[in-house]
Amino acid sequence: MKVQLESFLHKQWDRRGLISWLLLPFSAVFMGAAKYRKSKTVPVKIRVPVVVVGNIYVGGTGKTPVTIALVKELQERGWNPGVISRGYKGKTDSPKEVLTISDPDIVGDEPLLIKKSTNVPTFVSKKRVAAAEALLKAYPEVDILISDDGLQHYELQRDFEIAVIGARGLGNGWVLPSGPLREPPSRLNDVDALVLNATEDVISSTTPRYVATSGFTNAIQYATGEVISLDTLSKIQRKKQYSAAAVAGIAVPKRFFSMLRAHGLEVVGIPLPDHYDYDKNPFKDINADLIFITEKDAVKCRKHEDIKRDTRIYVVPLEIVLDKFLIDFIEEKLSSLKPEKKA
The missing domain is CATH 3.40.50.300 (P-loop containing nucleotide triphosphate hydrolases)
Structure with a gap:
């Protein structure tokens, strides 16, 4: 639900539509309050x-x-x-x-x-x-x-x-x-x-x-720490016909998905709310041979022992x-x- 709400808001904010016009008086109040605090x-x-x-x-x-x-x-x-x-x-x-x-x-x-x-x-x-x-x-x-x-x-x-x-x-x-x-x-x-x-x-x-x-080069298997290039994983996926998912609890998950696809990986994108807390393991019900996640998500996954042991999961560091x-x-x-x- 939160992902859908975030997506809806950003779509409204991408243009000056009816909802934005109706909210404009409140923006004036917001700006006034911000200027007062700053002063x-x-x-x-x-x-x-x-x-x-x-x-x-x-x-x-x-x-x-x-x-x-x-x-x-x-x-x-x-x-x-x-x-x-x-x-x-x-x-x-x-x-x-x-x-x-x-x-x-x-x-x-x-x-x-x-x-x-x-x-x-x-x-x-x-x-x-x-x-x-x-x-x-x-x-x-x-x-x-x-x-x-x-x-x-x-x-x-x-x-x-x-x-x-x-x-x-x-x-x-x-x-x-x-x-x-x-x-x-x-x-x-x-x-x-x-x-x-x-x-x-x-x-x-x-x-x-x-x-x-910015770009991606390597992936790190979460369970073992083994480093492998994304291009190699792409070849393995095609050769063995592996299914793959990409999971991201970041502000623009679509960019993460598209950057993986640029390396030839065929992934199903699964967006989570930004700063997703991982109180629950979102991977256990994902039917995929490979799962790619961001570094930001990885730091929160260690609270789950089953995630630590899940050899399907690869962390993809963003190199900027x-x-x-x-x-x-x-x-x-x-x-x-x-x-x-x-x-």
Whole structure:
């Protein structure tokens, strides 16, 4: 039911139809309330540079894969990053460190994925400032903070803002509830950089824009950890006439399905609600020889022993590459803010 509701809403938000027009007065109220909150917020400065990776479209645009790629790029250039996040759907009010063994129901699935992918200090809290302060106290060597999401969390002062534009673009260009945006499109003129992630929309903005290149190469058998290329799995499927399903609890599951099909895999797509909690095992009733899932789903599956033993399941990591000029731009702006190392 939730998948159908999400699909219905995004279809309405993709155009300026009757429902969107009827909701337009409520959007004015939403914008007024947001502006009032922003005017009353006094940003808190943190002792290290802060980069916010966010969006103005409600829901997923690929912020977390961009955050992971950014962390890795900064590490290669000699920075010591830490990551803070709200921990969407997590169950912790006070700042909490995310460990590789953390429960995604407590810390959130995306922060856990970031930790597993980068192994950098990662903290979650509904208050980004509290998360930042706790992280820096525990890890004083950290010299840059990346905020996964939080573009609208103005309590935390930031030194560089990245807005990620995903596959859905900007929808009908209106703010909630008549449209899908948290802030009007003009907000994109205020950020430092736009990252275009699989969008075909023409974005009208004066802000420098960079393309994120993403794709799949390998799959990891969930039960054994064995790595195998998707092209090899595609050949095996054709040779042995295996049936295959793809299951995804992400913002745009259709993209995951189509990227698998681009490797020659014949899969039946099964969408789940974004941030699906996996309280139940959705795979046991799937009649397929192969099942492909995302990394974001995989971090929540370990609560089920039967899923751990299911040799049909393959995790497909998303490999994303950021434009080197974006990293140059970030470094150029932040290099003067980098704390000096103590002798």
